[in-house]
Amino acid sequence: MRGERRQTEMVRSAGTGPHARRWLIVLVVVNIMLLAAVASLLLLQSAPAAAPRTVTPRGDLAADEKATIDLFRNARDSVVFISTSRRVTDFWTRNVYSVPRGSGSGLIWDEAGHVITNYHVIEGASGAQVRLADGRQFNATLVGASPQHDLAVLKIGGVGFNAPGRVPIGTSADLQVGQNIFAIGNPFGLDWTLTKGIVSALDRSLPSENGPDIRHLIQTDAAINPGNSGGPLLDSAGRLIGINTAIYSPSGASAGISFAVPVDTVMRVVPQLIASGPYAQPVLGVESDEELNERLKRLSGINGVFVLGINPGSAAERAGLVPATRSMRGVVPGDVITALNGKPVSRFGDLLARLDDFQVGERVELTVLRNGATHKLSVALESAD
Numbered sequence: 001m002r003g004e005r006r007q008t009e010m011v012r013s014a015g016t017g018p019h020a021r022r023w024l025i026v027l028v029v030v031n032i033m034l035l036a037a038v039a040s041l042l043l044l045q046s047a048p049a050a051a052p053r054t055v056t057p058r059g060d061l062a063a064d065e066k067a068t069i070d071l072f073r074n075a076r077d078s079v080v081f082i083s084t085s086r087r088v089t090d091f092w093t094r095n096v097y098s099v100p101r102g103s104g105s106g107l108i109w110d111e112a113g114h115v116i117t118n119y120h121v122i123e124g125a126s127g128a129q130v131r132l133a134d135g136r137q138f139n140a141t142l143v144g145a146s147p148q149h150d151l152a153v154l155k156i157g158g159v160g161f162n163a164p165g166r167v168p169i170g171t172s173a174d175l176q177v178g179q180n181i182f183a184i185g186n187p188f189g190l191d192w193t194l195t196k197g198i199v200s201a202l203d204r205s206l207p208s209e210n211g212p213d214i215r216h217l218i219q220t221d222a223a224i225n226p227g228n229s230g231g232p233l234l235d236s237a238g239r240l241i242g243i244n245t246a247i248y249s250p251s252g253a254s255a256g257i258s259f260a261v262p263v264d265t266v267m268r269v270v271p272q273l274i275a276s277g278p279y280a281q282p283v284l285g286v287e288s289d290e291e292l293n294e295r296l297k298r299l300s301g302i303n304g305v306f307v308l309g310i311n312p313g314s315a316a317e318r319a320g321l322v323p324a325t326r327s328m329r330g331v332v333p334g335d336v337i338t339a340l341n342g343k344p345v346s347r348f349g350d351l352l353a354r355l356d357d358f359q360v361g362e363r364v365e366l367t368v369l370r371n372g373a374t375h376k377l378s379v380a381l382e383s384a385d
Contacts, residue, residue: 067236068194068196070238071182071234071236071238072182072184072194074165074167074238075182075184075232075234075238076133076184076192077108077132077133077134077164078107078108078164078165078166078167078232079105079106079107079108079133079184079231079232080106080107080115080132081105081106081131081186081191081192082103082104082106082115082122082128082129082130082131082140082154082230083102083103083128083129083131084101084102084103084122084125084127084128084129085101085125085126085127085128085129086101086124086125087126101124101125102121102125103186103189103227104117104118104121104122104185104186104227104228104229104230104231105117105121105185105186105228105229105230105231106154106230106231107167107230107231107232107240108163108164108166109153109166109270109274110163110166111161111166112155112157112161112163113138113155113156113157113158113163114143114153114154114155114270114274115130115140115155115156116151116152116153116230116243116266116270117151117152117154117229117230117243118150118151118152118229118230118243118244118261119145119146119147119149119150119151119152120150120229120245121152121229121230122142122145122152122154123147128140128142128154130154130156131191132164133192134164138156139156140154140155141154141155142154143155143273143274143277144273144274144276144277144278144279145273145278145279146269146273146278146279148214148279148281148356149214149261149265149269149279149356150214150245150246150261151243151261151265151266151269151273152273153270153273153274167232167234167238167239167240168237168238168239168240169240169263169267170234170235170239170240170241170263171241171264172216172218172241172242172263172264172265173262173264175202175218175235175241175262176199177198177199177200177201177202178198179199179235179236180196180197180198180235180236181196181197181198181199181218181220181233181234181236181241182194182195182196182222182233182234182235182236183195183196183197183220183222183223183224183228183231183232183233183234183244183258184231184232184234185224185227185228185230185231185232185244186227186228186231187223187224187225187226187227187228188225188226188227189227190227193228195223195224196222197220197221197222197223198220198221198222199218199219199220200219200220200221201219202216202218202219203215203216203217204216204217204218204219204259205217205353206246206259213349213350213353214261214353215354215356216262216264216265216357217245217246217259217260217261217262218233218241218242218259218260218261218262219257219258220233220258220259220260221256221257221258222258223256224244225247226247228244229244229245230244230245231243231244232244233260240263240266241260241263242260242261242262242263242266243260243261243263243266244258244259245259245260245261246258246259247259280360280383280384281355281356281383281384282355282356282358282359282360282362282381282382282383282384283314283315283352283355283381283382283383283384284314284315284316284319284321284351284355284379284381284382285314285315285317285382286305286307286308286309286310286311286314286316286321286323286337287307287309287310287311287323288305288306288307288308288348288351289308289348290347290348290349292306292308293305293306293308293347293348296333297346300333302336302338303338303344303346304336304337304338304339304345304346304369305336305337305338305345305346305347305348305350305351306324306333306334306336307321307322307323307324307334307335308323308324308334309323310323314382315379315380315381315382316379318379318380319366319378320377321334321335321366321368321379322334322370323335335368335369335370336368336369336370337351337366337367337368338367338368338369338374339366339367340354340355340365340366340367341364341365342365342367355381358381359381360381360382360383361380361381361382362380362381363378363379363381364378364379364381365377365378365379366378366379
């Protein structure tokens with residue numbers, strides 16, 4: 001009996017040892033995995049088979065969509081991507097390097113390879129590269145610039161240059177608020193981007209750091225961003241009506257207010273730049289000062305441009321304009337120009353900007369106030385040079 005009891009105790013001890021517990025755990029884990037696999041198979045068998053969604057036919061594009069697509073396809077090749085560079089000198093080695101400066105847009109003007117862009121796109125640059133829509137790339141040379149209009153002309157290609165198609169030229173004098181407009185350019189370097197909007201306002205003016213105010217600008221709500229500058233503004237017929245030039249934005253990105261130089265100004269300025277390089281600004285040959293002019297207007301109650309001086313031998317002298325003079329009592333006012341061709345002028349900048357609507361050699365009529373009497377004078381405009 002004692003031997004059997006001792007054998008039973010040994011078997012119990014062996015069955016509850018560490019080795020037996022490990023095998024028990026393994027069996028439990030295997031059973032759980034088998035149950036999980038069976039459950040997964042059952043779920044897969046009960047789940048519905050995945051089927052592709054049915055594609056709904058779109059139908060034909062709307063007429064205005066087709067027109068927009070055609071407009072972009074017809075105009076795209078005439079738009080170019082402009083990247084500029086500038087030279088910098090290493091302070092220590094005095095080596096000269098060329099570094100990127102910025103980018104913008106432009107427009108092929110003619111088959112000779114002239115490209116229109118904004119002056120501020122190439123201002124301060126030592127070089128410019130022009131990339132066409134077909135991938136060709138050229139180093140450009142500067143032909144001429146007019147800072148007061150924010151316009152510049154570059155030249156690419158050479159003998160045998162195969163120019164892309166050009167957009168047809170429209171007019172800007174007959175634009176109306178509410179017309180659809182389209183802008184193509186390279187905003188933030190995203191090349192050949194199309195945006196759409198309307199003409200929001202006409203005959204806007206912006207101050208210029210390079211001369212008289214930029215006038216007759218077209219205001220639009222199209223999304224214009226940095227990089228769009230120099231690109232074309234088109235009407236719904238695909239005609240060029242302006243060159244995008246500026247945006248009004250506290251953040252630097254599009255805020256729905258942008259401006260374009262009207263094509264009528266482009267047509268007057270660009271041919272001169274191509275022919276002679278600099279722009280021949282039409283002037284009268286009178287001198288004035290904005291700050292002093294404002295004081296004289298407040299003191300006299302007269303609204304106009306006070307003629308403070310006249311260039312010897314100028315058109316103004318030949319027309320008989322009388323400048324202000326100095327006396328023991330102070331400044332004695334001379335003529336005050338109150339209108340140009342019937343349009344009022346109150347600032348010297350207004351006068352210069354209105355003169356810019358004419359060509360050198362054309363005659364204009366000045367309305368002049370002299371000693372309380374109004375006079376009409378005819379003046380032939382001359383070049384500022």
